Amino acid sequence: PAKLDKAVSSLDWLLGNWESVEPGKGSYPSLKDFRYTEDLHFAQMGQPIINFMFNASDAETKKILHRECGFIRMQTGTNRVAFIIAQNSGLVEVEEGELVGKKLSLHTQALARPSFAKEPHVKEVSRVFQLQPDGKLEQTLSMSTDKQPMTQHLHITYSRLA
Ligand code: HEM
Structure with missing residues (x-):
């Protein structure tokens, strides 16, 4: 692969493939607590962008529950x-959001959904990715919906796949 573009080089610690060490914890006031596994993939192709894909499954049934994919960009000369x-x-x-050291804090800036998306509708998401001193990666995510104020939904720790 091409060398990581300098526009996103401060995020080089994310690159590669990660897998939950132990099942993550899911919660929300309106839900029964649940446990899930998740793999994360961050890759670059020489553009000033990191591509990512996250796949989360039910820890017991292994059924895929949640998937996200997208792109990471940084504003030139800033964090x-x-x-x-x-x-x-x-x-x-x-x-x-901002990158401070190996901690990335993000908050919803814009959000959209299909006209027929199921309810409740998400209003805002806040999440933190943090590289731990032992090399593991932690993600904590909170959200608000049109029914609930900002509350934690997910907490999980990943280790890097060889
Ligand atoms: C339920 C949003 C990530 C598992 C929900 C609900 C919302 C939501 C709005 C319904 C809450 C309610 O009924 O009050 C999100 C958002 C995510 C996300 C915005 C990421 C940004 C995940 C991930 C998992 C997960 C990674 C891992 C498996 C579940 C489960 C439920 C649920 C099991 C309950 C069953 C269901 O309604 O399908 N989520 N979620 N979510 N979420 Fe998430």
């Missing part, structure tokens, strides 16, 4: 990061 995301639920999102 501003944008995720451009499509989700299997129909949600499309731009999340923006």
